[in-house]
Amino acid sequence: MPMFLSTLFTYIRIVRLPIVLAVLFVIQNQAFTYFLHIVPQLYFRASVVTFALGMLIYGLAVLLPSRIRLWYLLFVSLVTSFLFIAQYIYYTYFEGFFQVTAFKYASQSTEIAGAISILLSPVLLIFIVHVFLVVFVMIYVHKKKCDVFGISGRKKIITALLLIVITVSGYGYLIFTEKRDWGHIDRLYSRPYDIDSLVAKIGIINYFVEDAVRVSLRKKGVSKKEKEFALAWKRTEREYPYPKQYFGAARGRNLILIQIESFENAVIGEKIRGVEITPNLNALIQEGLYVKKYFAYVNQGNTADAEFTVLNSLYVPPTGVAFFDYANNRYGALPALLAQHGYGTYVFHGDVLTFWNRANIYPKLGYQKWFTADDYTIPRVVGFQGLGDEDFFLQSAEKIKPLKQPFMAMLMTLTSHTPYRIPEDLQKITIPKDSNLDQLQKDYVQSAHYADMAVGVFIKKLKEMKIYDNSLIVIFGDHGSYSNISSALGVSKDIPEQLRNHQVPLIVVAPKSKIKGTISLPASHLDIYPTVANLLGVTPPRNIFGKDILNVKDSAVVKRKVNSIAIDAILGSRLTYIGSSDTIFDHGICEETSSNKVLPVEACRGLYEKETKNMRASDIVVRGDLIPLIQKLPAQKAELAGKEKKGIE
Ligand code: GP9
Ligand code: MN
Numbered sequence: 001m002p003m004f005l006s007t008l009f010t011y012i013r014i015v016r017l018p019i020v021l022a023v024l025f026v027i028q029n030q031a032f033t034y035f036l037h038i039v040p041q042l043y044f045r046a047s048v049v050t051f052a053l054g055m056l057i058y059g060l061a062v063l064l065p066s067r068i069r070l071w072y073l074l075f076v077s078l079v080t081s082f083l084f085i086a087q088y089i090y091y092t093y094f095e096g097f098f099q100v101t102a103f104k105y106a107s108q109s110t111e112i113a114g115a116i117s118i119l120l121s122p123v124l125l126i127f128i129v130h131v132f133l134v135v136f137v138m139i140y141v142h143k144k145k146c147d148v149f150g151i152s153g154r155k156k157i158i159t160a161l162l163l164i165v166i167t168v169s170g171y172g173y174l175i176f177t178e179k180r181d182w183g184h185i186d187r188l189y190s191r192p193y194d195i196d197s198l199v200a201k202i203g204i205i206n207y208f209v210e211d212a213v214r215v216s217l218r219k220k221g222v223s224k225k226e227k228e229f230a231l232a233w234k235r236t237e238r239e240y241p242y243p244k245q246y247f248g249a250a251r252g253r254n255l256i257l258i259q260i261e262s263f264e265n266a267v268i269g270e271k272i273r274g275v276e277i278t279p280n281l282n283a284l285i286q287e288g289l290y291v292k293k294y295f296a297y298v299n300q301g302n303t304a305d306a307e308f309t310v311l312n313s314l315y316v317p318p319t320g321v322a323f324f325d326y327a328n329n330r331y332g333a334l335p336a337l338l339a340q341h342g343y344g345t346y347v348f349h350g351d352v353l354t355f356w357n358r359a360n361i362y363p364k365l366g367y368q369k370w371f372t373a374d375d376y377t378i379p380r381v382v383g384f385q386g387l388g389d390e391d392f393f394l395q396s397a398e399k400i401k402p403l404k405q406p407f408m409a410m411l412m413t414l415t416s417h418t419p420y421r422i423p424e425d426l427q428k429i430t431i432p433k434d435s436n437l438d439q440l441q442k443d444y445v446q447s448a449h450y451a452d453m454a455v456g457v458f459i460k461k462l463k464e465m466k467i468y469d470n471s472l473i474v475i476f477g478d479h480g481s482y483s484n485i486s487s488a489l490g491v492s493k494d495i496p497e498q499l500r501n502h503q504v505p506l507i508v509v510a511p512k513s514k515i516k517g518t519i520s521l522p523a524s525h526l527d528i529y530p531t532v533a534n535l536l537g538v539t540p541p542r543n544i545f546g547k548d549i550l551n552v553k554d555s556a557v558v559k560r561k562v563n564s565i566a567i568d569a570i571l572g573s574r575l576t577y578i579g580s581s582d583t584i585f586d587h588g589i590c591e592e593t594s595s596n597k598v599l600p601v602e603a604c605r606g607l608y609e610k611e612t613k614n615m616r617a618s619d620i621v622v623r624g625d626l627i628p629l630i631q632k633l634p635a636q637k638a639e640l641a642g643k644e645k646k647g648i649e
Helices: 003-014 016-035 043-063 066-094 100-108 122-127 129-144 154-182 195-202 204-217 224-236 279-287 302-312 334-340 358-365 389-400 439-464 525-536 601-624 627-631
Strands: 254-260 289-291 344-349 369-371 407-412 471-477 506-509 517-519 556-560 567-572 575-578 589-592
Touching (some): 016 066, 016 122, 043 066, 043 154, 043 195, 066 204, 100 204, 154 195, 195 204, 224 627, 279 506, 302 525, 334 344, 334 525, 344 389
Parallel strands (some): 254 407, 254 471, 344 369, 344 407
Antiparallel strands (some): 289 506, 471 506, 556 567
């Protein structure tokens, strides 16, 4: 045998236990993905990256002093074994992955404890086998008084270099494939969407490491000063004029929230060659209440941010994704409040439960049951994730039919998701050849028209099921379409540019009630919770940061810059503030909202400070997990009965 080969074999023999453990590590990860049916099944990529991690954590043993090498391997094996098993059981139970932030509540996980015996499966043995192997080697070494590694000097350096090469190549391969597939690596770390897909790519233990790193890097907790600030801000809050308008106007009704994907206000009321793009929503607007200056408040988490803000009336944090980073906070969300008032609380969405980490946060928001991808069949593939809105609504209606009333149902559509392409036979709008719309905008209009049709089908079903008249129906878009549709259709010119692409409709229908008309006060996702609670005759807790739009005279909507606390624009009912690029208040522009007349910037200082404080307090509450503390504040004092009652125009 040539010299270099024999050296190589000797070398492999020396480091064989860590290599065997690293290979086992890869097999265990494959088994994890396979038995839990995690899709997509990217076995090769996950194996390369898992091997890189396996070599790193087990290979390190070779570099350690001989007396602790095996003990180190035993320790690492026990840790990986624990993580595999814990994640396996957790996923089987919750359909999601355990997050590092949930450790603080580990002692309270009585829910899962009772079910553990049912969740134990022979598959779990695969995740322990390496511990037995290390123990066996330990006994063998002890008996034979030999050293399985016997490595020193130059070989240690080679080993260290080799470990670096393997690790860098493994993770390098991951980065390469990610860039090739998506053009960037944001989906791996800063913007992971679906944890199933992430785990499929990097393996479960890599995911756990990533999650731990993310948590440790994130600014956590709040200072005493910050806490005092948030509490003081909340204490200054005044109750709305009493008696409140429309309090209990929809008391005892079901609450049906319909969140339409990427649905912009720009298409509402618009026609193409005389054909309405949204005939069904236009009809609902006639029947109910329409908030015409309504804005989505989302950051990196898109749909999930809309859910977060609508259900909590909290700002999404300036960085990261609340559904990931604060999934284990304590909330006082709308579903939880309604559950306390005897409502059954349900959410319906055609995507998998791991998307946006919904599996972990839904129970914390107070949902009692969720219907997701597994609960639907896809008769034909339509648009994003395959489940067309019409099928989604038809199947959801069947699930709603037997529910005990009153219930809260949140339904979130999928079809009008980018890239907005739907099958040709479903494209029912004839767009003229000489239209100024580009292809993306044309596709968008078609998918918006389709989504509108699907809502119409659902409303018809609700009527047939005799649920419609006893419901409060709230329809809104989750966020903009990022297609510049509003400028293409030439609408929303009176809205500051910074907010134009974030304008979505808000329609509230309570059939056969006095809840009707158009509201011109600016409003946002933050305001649905308090407004709906008022209509249902339920007093919201103090942890909300939005306003009841039926009970305020003035209001404002803030647009923050992406991933920042800096204010881009504030649209107030009286004043509008446009932020400058250097984010210095004085460098911004202050205008009168009604006339666009430029005023001295000082005129906007009060508005700017109030909104900044409100956002800051909300951010502190989220970061510091302070909702229970806020809820302990004494009840608000009602302001004296307002003489002037601002009604619906
Ligand atoms: C994912 C779906 C779309 O489940 O709600 O999310 P988005 O990409 O808009 O955030
Ligand atoms: Mn969305």
